[in-house]
Amino acid sequence: MTSLTPRASTAPKASTAPKASPASPTSGSRASRIAARAAGGAVRVLLVLAGLFWLLPTAGLLFSSFRSPSDIAGSGWWEVFAAPAQLTTENYTRLLANGTITGSLLSTVLITVPATLLVLLLGSFAGYAFAWLEFPGRDWWFLGVVALLVVPVQVALVPVSKLFGAVGLFETTLGVVLFHTAFGLPFAIFLLRNFFAEIPRELLEAARLDGAGEVRLFTRVVLPLGGPAIASLGIFQFLWVWNDMLIALIFADSQSPPITVALQQQVRQFGNNVDVLAPGAFLSMVVPLAVFFAFQRQFASGVMAGAVK
Amino acid sequence: MPRTRRTDTGNTRSTTRDRKRSRAVAAGFLLPALLLLGALVVYPIGYSVQRSLFDRSGSSFVGLDNYLALVTDDSLRTAVRNNLIWLVLAPAVATVLGLLFAVLTERVRWGTAFKLVVFMPMAISMLAAGIIFRLVYEQDPDRGVANAVWVGVHDTFAEASGFPRARPLPAHPLRAAGGGAYVTKEAVRAGEPVRLPLVGVAPGRMPEEARPARDPATPPTAGATGATVTGTAWLDFTKGGGGRPNVVDPAELGLAGLRIEAVRDGKVVATATAAADGTFALPGADGAVLRLPASNFREQYDGVEWLGPSLVTPAVIGAYVWMWAGFAMVLIGAGLAAVPRELLEAARVDGANEWQVFRRITVPLLAPVLVVVLVTLMINVLKVFDLVFVIAPGSAQDDANVLALQLYRSSFGTDADLGVGSAIAVVLLLLVLPVMAVNIRRIRRETRR
Numbered sequence: 001m002t003s004l005t006p007r008a009s010t011a012p013k014a015s016t017a018p019k020a021s022p023a024s025p026t027s028g029s030r031a032s033r034i035a036a037r038a039a040g041g042a043v044r045v046l047l048v049l050a051g052l053f054w055l056l057p058t059a060g061l062l063f064s065s066f067r068s069p070s071d072i073a074g075s076g077w078w079e080v081f082a083a084p085a086q087l088t089t090e091n092y093t094r095l096l097a098n099g100t101i102t103g104s105l106l107s108t109v110l111i112t113v114p115a116t117l118l119v120l121l122l123g124s125f126a127g128y129a130f131a132w133l134e135f136p137g138r139d140w141w142f143l144g145v146v147a148l149l150v151v152p153v154q155v156a157l158v159p160v161s162k163l164f165g166a167v168g169l170f171e172t173t174l175g176v177v178l179f180h181t182a183f184g185l186p187f188a189i190f191l192l193r194n195f196f197a198e199i200p201r202e203l204l205e206a207a208r209l210d211g212a213g214e215v216r217l218f219t220r221v222v223l224p225l226g227g228p229a230i231a232s233l234g235i236f237q238f239l240w241v242w243n244d245m246l247i248a249l250i251f252a253d254s255q256s257p258p259i260t261v262a263l264q265q266q267v268r269q270f271g272n273n274v275d276v277l278a279p280g281a282f283l284s285m286v287v288p289l290a291v292f293f294a295f296q297r298q299f300a301s302g303v304m305a306g307a308v309k
Numbered sequence: 310m311p312r313t314r315r316t317d318t319g320n321t322r323s324t325t326r327d328r329k330r331s332r333a334v335a336a337g338f339l340l341p342a343l344l345l346l347g348a349l350v351v352y353p354i355g356y357s358v359q360r361s362l363f364d365r366s367g368s369s370f371v372g373l374d375n376y377l378a379l380v381t382d383d384s385l386r387t388a389v390r391n392n393l394i395w396l397v398l399a400p401a402v403a404t405v406l407g408l409l410f411a412v413l414t415e416r417v418r419w420g421t422a423f424k425l426v427v428f429m430p431m432a433i434s435m436l437a438a439g440i441i442f443r444l445v446y447e448q449d450p451d452r453g454v455a456n457a458v459w460v461g462v463h464d465t466f467a468e469a470s471g472f473p474r475a476r477p478l479p480a481h482p483l484r485a486a487g488g489g490a491y492v493t494k495e496a497v498r499a500g501e502p503v504r505l506p507l508v509g510v511a512p513g514r515m516p517e518e519a520r521p522a523r524d525p526a527t528p529p530t531a532g533a534t535g536a537t538v539t540g541t542a543w544l545d546f547t548k549g550g551g552g553r554p555n556v557v558d559p560a561e562l563g564l565a566g567l568r569i570e571a572v573r574d575g576k577v578v579a580t581a582t583a584a585a586d587g588t589f590a591l592p593g594a595d596g597a598v599l600r601l602p603a604s605n606f607r608e609q610y611d612g613v614e615w616l617g618p619s620l621v622t623p624a625v626i627g628a629y630v631w632m633w634a635g636f637a638m639v640l641i642g643a644g645l646a647a648v649p650r651e652l653l654e655a656a657r658v659d660g661a662n663e664w665q666v667f668r669r670i671t672v673p674l675l676a677p678v679l680v681v682v683l684v685t686l687m688i689n690v691l692k693v694f695d696l697v698f699v700i701a702p703g704s705a706q707d708d709a710n711v712l713a714l715q716l717y718r719s720s721f722g723t724d725a726d727l728g729v730g731s732a733i734a735v736v737l738l739l740l741v742l743p744v745m746a747v748n749i750r751r752i753r754r755e756t757r758r
Contacts, residue, residue, distance in 0.1 A: 039663065043413050047423055050410065054427050057441045057631065060454055064444060076452050122342040129338035134331055146752045148350050150741040152692050154713055155734045158360070158720045158727055159353035182349035185342050214334045243434030245695050250721060260436045267699050270443055281440040285433045292432035296425070300639050303431065
């Protein structure tokens with residue numbers, strides 16, 4: 001289902017297969033095989049170049065983060081290949097000892113974890129209701145939620161900051177969590193409703209006959225069956241919130257900002273603070289990258305399902 | 310309907326009570342989500358629409374003035390124009406690259422690894438990507454990899470930058486002519502070999518092809534007849550000392566590649582380039598003054614100012630494509646997996662070449678996926694904020710402005726104008742309405758089934 005899984009068996013063998021016209025199988029096959037091999041070589045070269053193009057920027061950040069401030073100021077990060085001895089963990093130790101970055105990483109966790117769990121919880125409640133409960137106007141309500149899928153967060157920045165100001169949620173962790181939850185919900189409800197709707201009716205009927213109430217049905221049957229969708233959604237939402245800067249910039253407590261905001265404040269003096277920015281940015285990427293590599297498949301399917309968002 | 314099952318055991322009263330109970334259960338399941346959506350998504354839409362019709366202070370009604378400002382105000386117009394550039398460029402480039410990668414990775418064994426590399430930036434924050442590209446785009450070619458590569462390529466293909474900081478000594482027969490050029494103090498004559506000595510070039514920076522200079526006193530090589538002026542341009546400097554000024558000493562090198570112009574009455578009558586041994590010949594230059602144009606002495610090429618006013622938007626779009634080409638690739642790759650292989654094989658057997666198969670079969674079959682990818686990226690691009698905010702330096706932020714950035718500035722900046730900010734928010738919403746309508750239509754069809 002995801003294209004990140006190897007599909008070598010189904011890949012076309014065109015690059016190696018002779019493409020001679022059927023009329024001249026012997027004379028043409030050699031020439032066309034050579035042509036095909038040349039084309040295959042060109043494809044490889046192109047992909048290697050593109051791969052380098054995609055790797056180099058991140059490599060630059062990574063190597064820069066392990067160089068001393070004077071090395072960073074004096075030469076490019078590629079110099080480490082000539083002099084690997086200049087690599088040092090000094091930037092990281094200094095950054096971690098300072099406490100600002102660790103504090104902001106903690107803020108990020110305190111925002112991301114509740115915002116993810118809340119979206120999963122409320123989203124699966126609502127998704128279940130839309131899939132299996134009877135109430136008047138059900139389909140219309142659901143269409144309303146679908147309509148909200150593409151609403152840009154920008155629409156809500158000013159109104160919600162006023163609203164939060166009025167109820168004392170402005171610049172609080174709870175406020176940021178609620179905002180992320182609200183804007184994560186349309187997609188969560190949409191995805192989970194569609195997934196829950198695929199559960200065989202007989203399964204639910206059987207549980208009801210056994211005397212299970214709606215709550216029991218939900219926790220014992222629907223949630224376990226919805227595992228894959230919930231996992232995909234959870235990863236997607238987790239990365240979304242972890243990586244957010246705009247919402248945190250406006251709604252988060254400026255005394256203990258999440259990592260993105262803390263780093264953004266450093267970017268304004270970009271130039272001689274690469275020794276702070278590079279390791280800081282890399283620390284902010286460690287968790288998303290770990291999640292990405294551990295759950296590629298779920299992430300890819302979440303991204304694909306989110307294509308409507 | 311699950312609930313009607315119970316009617317056979319009870320009377321009508323119990324069914325109404327049942328229905329009420331089931332409604333209460335449904336409300337319990339739905340209410341938390343709907344409350345949040347109502348307060349933080351739906352209500353703000355109404356607020357923004359209403360607020361966009363009022364002025365900065367929010368007290369007086371101004372109608373559509375805030376929307377008009379989007380096309381009349383200079384800085385707002387820049388934002389609108391840049392957003393259009395984004396909208397045209399970014400999704401198209403990302404989709405084309407995604408298509409290319411998706412198709413080509415099927416032909417190599419390490420396609421999965423490649424996809425992982427290209428898809429990886431999707432997982433990181435735009436802020437981190439912004440910092441990454443701030444480093445890439447650093448101006449100094451010794452620090453920013455983009456300029457390092459650019460300058461490397463430039464110096465490989467372009468003419469060598471010549472002899473920066475080369476200059477004559479006062480004892481030399483040359484004087485500065487302004488603008489970085491040098492001219493001979495006196496007019497030159499055919500048959501009187503000209504000496505053009507310069508100093509100030511580090512030995513290591515001399516052109517590789519430079520050979521020991523030929524003394525102009527020795528008779529020149531063939532072809533020098535009539536009004537042809539000949540001479541030698543050389544580096545009048547002997548390593549380790551011992552050289553005499555104005556004399557071609559044995560170890561002194563010719564200024565290979567130095568451009569020389571003969572100027573008579575303000576007009577260039579002949580040009581020449583010094584050979585490896587520094588000799589040159591200028592036909593018809595008798596009585597002219599020789600000039601060494603400033604292009605010989607230009608400073609070293611310093612690369613492109615990526616984050617300057619003119620290139621900042623394409624540069625940030627480059628970072629965006631780096632992040633999102635993987636998204637296009639994965640979606641298109643999934644679409645590609647659904648393309649029947651027999652169709653492609655059949656076309657190949659019929660003699661179609663790879664390009665024809667791609668152009669006539671693969672792309673048309675993928676059209677629906679390509680549309681989804683393009684539309685998704687367009688919606689995404691409308692709202693681009695972080696990348697511009699982080700990559701564009703403060704000085705270039707006005708030139709790189711986009712709607713979402715302007716919205717942030719108008720709403721939370723030092724001279725905030727909530728009227729304009731809300732108008733931008735409403736415009737962003739209006740622009741995604743067609744997609745909203747398509748989504749609703751599709752879901753309605755599906756739920757009716």
